[in-house]
Amino acid sequence: MGILWFILIFVSLTCHGDAYGPDSCKQEGGLCRLGNCVSGEYLANYCFQPIILCCKTLSPTTTKS
Template sequence: MGILWFILIFISLTGNGDAQGPDSCHHEGGLCRVGNCVSGEYLARYCFEPIILCCKSLTPTIAKS
């Protein structure tokens, strides 16, 4: 019975809302975080709604050549 709940939770997380997954979050300079974004970051969207957030830095990072 426990495995059934796990499968149901997994299906609901992957098929919910406008979550686009970790690849698109990383591609746009964000990080996937569980729970809350850390200080200095904001919620851009969800990696897996509603638990795993795509957080981006408030200040843009400067790439050095």
């Protein structure tokens, strides 16, 4: 019975829905973070949905004078 749970967990981790993965996140200039994005970052995608987020740095606002 224990091996059945292991297989179920493994399958659920490999089928992560709309997640892009860590390589895609890094190519787009983001970082994978567990839980929440830090201050100054926003959620761009998921590395592994729903736990590991792909966070990107907020761009500095430019002002024209």
